[in-house]
Amino acid sequence: MLIGKHVVFLGGDARQLEVIKSCIEMNAKVSLIGFDNLQSPFSGATQRRLTKKVLSQADILVLPIIGTDDQGKISSVFTSEEIYLTEEHIKALPSHCLLFTGLAKTYLKNLCESNQVNYFELMMRDDVAIYNSIPTVEGALMMAIQNADITLHDSQTIVLGLGRVGLSLARVLQAIGAHVKVGVRKSDDYARAFEMGLNPFYTSELGEQVENADFIFNTVPAVILDSAVLSHSPYDVVIIDLASKPGGVDFEFAKKRGIKAILAPSLPGIVAPKTAGKIIARTMMKLMVENVAEEGNLQ
Amino acid sequence: MLIGKHVVFLGGDARQLEVIKSCIEMNAKVSLIGFDNLQSPFSGATQRRLTKKVLSQADILVLPIIGTDDQGKISSVFTSEEIYLTEEHIKALPSHCLLFTGLAKTYLKNLCESNQVNYFELMMRDDVAIYNSIPTVEGALMMAIQNADITLHDSQTIVLGLGRVGLSLARVLQAIGAHVKVGVRKSDDYARAFEMGLNPFYTSELGEQVENADFIFNTVPAVILDSAVLSHSPYDVVIIDLASKPGGVDFEFAKKRGIKAILAPSLPGIVAPKTAGKIIARTMMKLMVENVAEEGNLQ
Amino acid sequence: MLIGKHVVFLGGDARQLEVIKSCIEMNAKVSLIGFDNLQSPFSGATQRRLTKKVLSQADILVLPIIGTDDQGKISSVFTSEEIYLTEEHIKALPSHCLLFTGLAKTYLKNLCESNQVNYFELMMRDDVAIYNSIPTVEGALMMAIQNADITLHDSQTIVLGLGRVGLSLARVLQAIGAHVKVGVRKSDDYARAFEMGLNPFYTSELGEQVENADFIFNTVPAVILDSAVLSHSPYDVVIIDLASKPGGVDFEFAKKRGIKAILAPSLPGIVAPKTAGKIIARTMMKLMVENVAEEGNLQ
Amino acid sequence: MLIGKHVVFLGGDARQLEVIKSCIEMNAKVSLIGFDNLQSPFSGATQRRLTKKVLSQADILVLPIIGTDDQGKISSVFTSEEIYLTEEHIKALPSHCLLFTGLAKTYLKNLCESNQVNYFELMMRDDVAIYNSIPTVEGALMMAIQNADITLHDSQTIVLGLGRVGLSLARVLQAIGAHVKVGVRKSDDYARAFEMGLNPFYTSELGEQVENADFIFNTVPAVILDSAVLSHSPYDVVIIDLASKPGGVDFEFAKKRGIKAILAPSLPGIVAPKTAGKIIARTMMKLMVENVAEEGNLQ
Ligand SMILES: NC(=O)c1ccc[n+]([C@@H]2O[C@H](COP(=O)([O-])OP(=O)(O)OC[C@H]3O[C@@H](n4cnc5c(N)ncnc54)[C@H](OP(=O)(O)O)[C@@H]3O)[C@@H](O)[C@H]2O)c1
Ligand SMILES: NC(=O)c1ccc[n+]([C@@H]2O[C@H](COP(=O)([O-])OP(=O)(O)OC[C@H]3O[C@@H](n4cnc5c(N)ncnc54)[C@H](OP(=O)(O)O)[C@@H]3O)[C@@H](O)[C@H]2O)c1
Ligand SMILES: NC(=O)c1ccc[n+]([C@@H]2O[C@H](COP(=O)([O-])OP(=O)(O)OC[C@H]3O[C@@H](n4cnc5c(N)ncnc54)[C@H](OP(=O)(O)O)[C@@H]3O)[C@@H](O)[C@H]2O)c1
Ligand SMILES: NC(=O)c1ccc[n+]([C@@H]2O[C@H](COP(=O)([O-])OP(=O)(O)OC[C@H]3O[C@@H](n4cnc5c(N)ncnc54)[C@H](OP(=O)(O)O)[C@@H]3O)[C@@H](O)[C@H]2O)c1
CATH class of the missing domain: 3.40.50.720 (NAD(P)-binding Rossmann-like Domain)
Incomplete structure (x- = not known):
């Protein structure tokens, strides 16, 4: 009190x-x-x-x-x-x-x-970041559903990063029925993703992994979806970038290639x-x- | 062929x-x-x-x-x-x-x-109705997230009907982290909901059940959310009505009471x-x- | 009262x-x-x-x-x-x-x-059969874990039948991390399994489907795992047969082929x-x- | 190579x-x-x-x-x-x-x-501990099912510790339909458990939490279920202790009180x-x- x-x-x-x-x-x-x-x-x-x-x-x-x-x-x-x-x-x-x-x-x-x-x-606290991942996930869902002409269910979906947001997000996408793959760089994240049925891969192989992606959700705060990677992805992939500005996508290249890539910052305050x-x-x-x-x- | x-x-x-x-x-x-x-x-x-x-x-x-x-x-x-x-x-x-x-x-x-x-x-086929429940669910999610200032996660959520749409919907809402209750009228639906952890109740008790609801999703094609029921619900509940027109809500009464109730028909063709x-x-x-x-x- | x-x-x-x-x-x-x-x-x-x-x-x-x-x-x-x-x-x-x-x-x-x-x-009631499916599933899990030298997680697992027991069972096996396929014969069961991410197939193709199975759980009350089908399955598959006596397996053939097949009746009264x-x-x-x-x- | x-x-x-x-x-x-x-x-x-x-x-x-x-x-x-x-x-x-x-x-x-x-x-590696949590969980399930006369489904179940084993275990128990509560001591573990719907509490309140428990699974390598705590638990609770020897239970006191408490070490090599x-x-x-x-x- x-x-x-x-x-x-x-x-x-x-x-x-x-x-x-x-x-x-x-x-x-x-x-x-x-x-x-x-x-x-x-x-x-x-x-x-x-x-x-x-x-x-x-x-x-x-x-x-x-x-x-x-x-x-x-x-x-x-x-x-x-x-x-x-x-x-x-x-x-x-x-x-x-x-x-x-x-x-x-x-x-x-x-x-x-x-x-x-x-x-x-906002520096781990617990707050985890709590905030919840409205962030719901915002990301909403944006993905709004921006695609297919369902998340039965889609080929990639989540990049298995941190506070990535873990929450991957779990929910899987529960909705997406075929989720998770890109990580640490062996313990790889193991946790495997345990949770989240089909891990190492981000070093990102190029090959995006080849049949319908959706990519990024939580890595680094330009990981660069031109080299994006040139492997289908034209009709939908990318939702959650990483804080400037995000994890080469947006200019994405635009040139006709890929829909959306930077979606500050979702908790917006959606909930x-x-x-x-x-x-x-x-x-x-x-x-x-x-x-x-x-x-x-x- | x-x-x-x-x-x-x-x-x-x-x-x-x-x-x-x-x-x-x-x-x-x-x-x-x-x-x-x-x-x-x-x-x-x-x-x-x-x-x-x-x-x-x-x-x-x-x-x-x-x-x-x-x-x-x-x-x-x-x-x-x-x-x-x-x-x-x-x-x-x-x-x-x-x-x-x-x-x-x-x-x-x-x-x-x-x-x-x-x-x-x-469209008379059971299998088609089940397949169509999938984009319907994603549309319902999107509308709920757009129309509330809280998350589905940790919310008190009611799904009315455990038919082709209701089952798919209740499952996904639960997976997202909502506290889901399902209103049914058949004892085998009650049992299935119990087995799936979906906290069933009989729609005859709907009045008491809505008292602390944050979200209500309706799939029952009958005016089940009538004035008697709605007068028990909180003012800030969000109702997403999926039943085919004219829906399952007394919309006029809802409006009078200041309740947000949205009729959301034909979602599959719209969202996916x-x-x-x-x-x-x-x-x-x-x-x-x-x-x-x-x-x-x-x- | x-x-x-x-x-x-x-x-x-x-x-x-x-x-x-x-x-x-x-x-x-x-x-x-x-x-x-x-x-x-x-x-x-x-x-x-x-x-x-x-x-x-x-x-x-x-x-x-x-x-x-x-x-x-x-x-x-x-x-x-x-x-x-x-x-x-x-x-x-x-x-x-x-x-x-x-x-x-x-x-x-x-x-x-x-x-x-x-x-x-x-026992003729649908709701009782669904309630009883719950202890049945837990009994089946127990028997599978006892009888295999691998985990259910990451295993190739088949569930035959998507009735009262089959649905409960398939859902839980999936949640534990098995790669579940469900054998059905009705198009609406096929659709429901698809919606739930349970990878359906028609039992008419059972022969090909068992080829890389680690576990098969049967709920179909008919000899569906006959010699023709079993001759396609690996030697080290573990079969848990839940169907009421005489079960759904050609046990004699299974034994000849060295396959571990276990008839597991009346589980609710035994395990819970x-x-x-x-x-x-x-x-x-x-x-x-x-x-x-x-x-x-x-x- | x-x-x-x-x-x-x-x-x-x-x-x-x-x-x-x-x-x-x-x-x-x-x-x-x-x-x-x-x-x-x-x-x-x-x-x-x-x-x-x-x-x-x-x-x-x-x-x-x-x-x-x-x-x-x-x-x-x-x-x-x-x-x-x-x-x-x-x-x-x-x-x-x-x-x-x-x-x-x-x-x-x-x-x-x-x-x-x-x-x-x-065995000192984090990834190996996570991989090993998988067969550990299945062993724990098996032991719980064998040792209780009720189902895990709809039971009041406590998991102590949200480390490598605890997280895997709590997730699976929840999926099977148990009402899971998780005892933690760090605020970020609390937040993660909340996000996953795992009803966290701080282990400082363990005494009150065990009062209606049907099952307790322990992964904390310290005698956390001591006589003070156990004296609050029901007589018919089933305790599965996974922590490495000597485990986390005052086994002598448990025995005196008539509580079934089982130390279950080295499960991976045994069950899978x-x-x-x-x-x-x-x-x-x-x-x-x-x-x-x-x-x-x-x-
Ligand atoms: N849009 C929104 O509304 C919203 C809401 C919350 C957070 N965010 C933002 O989302 C991002 C993620 O937040 P968070 O809380 O999840 O952070 P986090 O817990 O630090 O997670 C970041 C993840 O990215 C991985 N990563 C970092 N650099 C990498 C690289 N070069 N290659 C591969 N993986 C890399 C990290 O792996 P390691 O563990 O190996 O470093 C970690 O898994 C942040 O930018 C945050 O500001 C946005
Ligand atoms: N908005 C959209 O985009 C969209 C998409 C698909 C479907 N729909 C509509 O959504 C509704 C549900 O579709 P569905 O395929 O799920 O139908 P359904 O399988 O027939 O399910 C309807 C459910 O409502 C229950 N019900 C009917 N009357 C009731 C009453 N008076 N009291 C309590 N429960 C009652 C039924 O229970 P019993 O089994 O006991 O009868 C059943 O569980 C239909 O109106 C359909 O046209 C809308
Ligand atoms: N071991 C135990 O402890 C235990 C406990 C409970 C029940 N059981 C037994 O388990 C069995 C299943 O029980 P249940 O309540 O799940 O019954 P159910 O609801 O009738 O399910 C049986 C399933 O088998 C399918 N099926 C029947 N004949 C088939 C065939 N020739 N080919 C393909 N599929 C076929 C049915 O499909 P259709 O819908 O297309 O007919 C249905 O999906 C029964 O024998 C029951 O006695 C055992
Ligand atoms: N039975 C088997 O077959 C089997 C298999 C694998 C592992 N194990 C054993 O199971 C135990 C757990 O393994 P693990 O890999 O999950 O270890 P872990 O990742 O270190 O997890 C241990 C958990 O216990 C918590 N904890 C430790 N001391 C505590 C205390 N005094 N009060 C409250 N919480 C406390 C830790 O919280 P903090 O993060 O706050 O420290 C952590 O969440 C170990 O003893 C291990 O040897 C047994």
Whole structure:
């Protein structure tokens, strides 16, 4: 429980609302900064302005999932004001205050480290990446079904990468009835894919493997579907590229060859914003409770 | 094989192209009527006009999936001409000629029966309905993912009906990670659902069952989701109604209550036209070969 | 509920104990005949002798799963006495009395029919066959694992028949990682197997299909694995024959050829007697409640 | 390929035969030491005695899966002679020679290291552990089915540990229809189990979790099912302990409480010796080819 703890939210998007809701439910004292346009305000939370005073009373400070930009700008979809997080603000935080964000860019990282602020980057966590693989998979399914004139069922389907996303994806495609092959580079991934009936191959042989592919789903963050590989694939293959920008496909070559290749980033927030918000809320709550409790013990 | 057999196609849509292709591959002599605007004409098939002469030489006559209308009009997306199938045409067919269509309305049925023409309705077949359940399921998935802000995974999901579509659908939803419950009315369907881990209930208890539903997929061709039932469901449930028109939902009531309910007919041709065409081609070929062979034996 | 109803049990084996338990729980008045050696007697049930008097007061009479033999002999593992069910006994039953058994042989059938006794044969029901397929499958798995020196995973496995047992079995073998092919003879079974990824073939081609089989599971109650077929199979194939006696294998030929073929009847009672008992109890309770209620309405 | 390479086998059990077969197929020159009682000798391999001469001509030396004992004794089921591997033997090996075994005890490890012999321990590899999880799972299934009077289907089943064995096992139990819960201690394992529908819990709460368990499968190599936990479990739970000796159960307490708890070590070699042999052969071949090729490049 977070009874008596003061949690300050500084900006964010729809996903943050789930976190605010959870904090209120856990009896924290909640302050919101940069949420003045919120359509249905929370009973149990107080709107405030960004001042050193407020921050000096924070036990927990929650920044947006995307942190700040390189100038310290905080983005919030719920305000029209510009908000900047400065060194002064950070210095105002009490020493026991915990800071939560999704990903910390250099600016924020430096600020925290030089001022000894204990910060948590949620998107760097393995568990969060696995939870996020779930809406990612559903988004990938949707895109594949929208973009092909055949079914996934009974199709020749390749999944590249057996990491957090790849494993979830390959399993679901198999369950839908696709003939799945998985491209990996480690022998233990090869063995796991074999155990799961996922027909592994080593990505070193990718050229031959794509020859009769109907669908290719990429999760490898490297240009693995380059011109050499694509020149072996059928013209009517559908490629869904999930790897973060710039993706894993030579898109220019694909276009020239008439291959449909689609870069599909940020699917969780698009296909299932509420689930995406809950994933963050759940993990943040767990971390808050664990770390605040620890604090308590130390005092 | 169909060597030497004369197959005449009379109208149709994209799905028919797969059947034409298959007939050519099986060495039939192929005539096309009502295909004059075909973009890439088939080598191996001859374009013809609708005459009694051509029909009198047909071993097999293939009508569109949707047959004729009640005046005998043949629809074809590949011609701008109007084509009508009359009693004269039917009388011109040799007595051994087989007629294939998807569904025969009364007009066509009467014509065939009063003239002793042996006809096959593909869409009445159990196997075709099962094959078609596959693209139907993928279309339903796509619509559910598009229309909800949560994932199917970990959702409370109800499938109504465990027939040809319902069984395929429930299985896939379960594999994706939904908590699936299946509404049935026969004790053997109940038992099969139990065996497959699909948490059956009898549709007589539908009211209580919908209380915490996130998704409801309906395959029952009867207004089963009526106002009495819908008044028990959450406001934010997403309903995908697959049953043929008018569907199984009291749409007016759903709208009043603010429930998202979507009628989603004819999915196979929409989400996977090529697969839908292949399903028809494969079944038609099988029937042709079986029945022509028999004929052969009799001669 | 069975409040006030008098249920008389006449013999049976361990599976009947679950039924007795259920009747007591539903507040029936329970009489037991042929249970004098019961180790832990039921509180809530009365031991009796077989008399016309008792029977004349029965609302429901429950015979063993295997009914009577052709002389009317009732088998019971819980008594050392010989018990016979005669026409006199049947005549003593009140006209509204319902009789339950697993399977009625000619003797019992005739008795019931000539005396207008309303009887239920549980093992003839589709739902019971499906429920029983579950322990049957687990028994078949166990026997296959015991009898081979390779894993089911990654094996070439054939399931013959896609009926109540075949469907359950094929699904589980596939989930364990076997490469499953299913032999069927109906086009809709073929389609369903295809939809489920079970690689169907028609049993007319069985000879070619067995050529590289590691395991064959038979559920077809006909000698389908005859010498002609077996002469195509590898020597080290393991055959588990589930079909009721005499099974579906030419065992003599198999032995000559050195093939391990095992007839495995009555698995539910062997591998999971408690589950097998519950299946019967659940179905019998449902039927009793439904039919007794109906009775009630009529009176 | 291993053309021209000299592979020397020194002892072993049935699993080694698959390796020998593979080496012959890959055109290696094969010498066998300690295989004089082999029932069906390999054409393509030569029986030899253990001499320094033979070893001095070896490119690859293959020891038994279990290596040597602490005195250097080599066990072989195919000879009645006693064979010892001494420092002299190791010194005789050419410097490029590769040594393969399953697990190297201190004696062998020291010998190899002090003489700079390049050795490979197969059982330490992640991929081998995953491959071996497959026959382990089938053995565990078999034992569970044999030892319970209910089905796995619809049972309350707990799997402890989501490592190489735990993941394979939980997946299969779920597919068979058990209600599976998985006990883990890492948040990413928790997330993966959630994604796979495996209902995770933290092992810190094990006590409450076992309360309605029908089956518990343990893969955690620590006494996790201690008296405190077992005192919460039902009397009729069936425990299958897969962890290597001494296992994860307080067996004495279990016995006192009347709980059936079975330690089931070394399942792969017992339930599927041929598959177990192939796993080793496949991995060894891969390593030989990779490492011999490298050698070749260096020369
Ligand atoms: N589109 C979306 O909505 C969305 C959502 C989530 C994640 N993502 C993105 O998807 C990608 C995968 O995410 P993840 O969480 O699955 O990451 P991950 O767990 O690190 O998986 C990446 C996989 O790619 C493999 N890989 C990396 N480089 C490779 C190479 N050169 N050749 C062959 N395989 C290689 C890795 O293998 P090793 O283990 O051998 O390195 C691993 O299997 C990331 O770019 C991530 O940002 C996108
Ligand atoms: N949207 C699309 O793209 C698409 C594609 C294919 C099919 N469809 C349509 O989907 C529907 C289902 O097709 P199908 O092939 O699955 O048909 P089906 O095999 O006949 O299945 C219909 C199911 O509904 C049950 N049912 C019927 N009336 C009921 C009632 N009053 N209460 C409870 N259950 C009832 C049936 O149970 P019993 O067995 O007990 O009768 C059966 O399980 C049809 O309307 C079909 O035209 C739509
Ligand atoms: N060993 C045990 O413990 C155990 C437990 C339960 C049942 N059984 C036995 O297992 C057998 C199957 O039971 P079930 O409940 O699954 O029966 P079922 O539902 O009737 O299934 C039998 C299957 O065999 C097929 N078949 C029948 N004759 C055939 C033939 N000549 N060629 C090809 N296929 C043929 C049927 O196809 P069609 O639909 O085309 O006829 C059907 O798919 C029965 O003998 C039953 O007594 C044994
Ligand atoms: N019976 C057989 O035939 C057979 C066959 C193969 C293997 N085995 C044995 O089975 C065991 C598991 O093998 P494996 O390959 O799956 O090993 P593994 O991959 O290391 O898995 C062990 C699992 O146990 C967990 N664990 C360890 N200590 C724990 C603790 N104190 N509390 C909670 N969880 C704990 C580990 O979690 P962390 O990741 O958090 O450490 C991991 O998930 C080993 O003892 C192995 O020798 C037996």
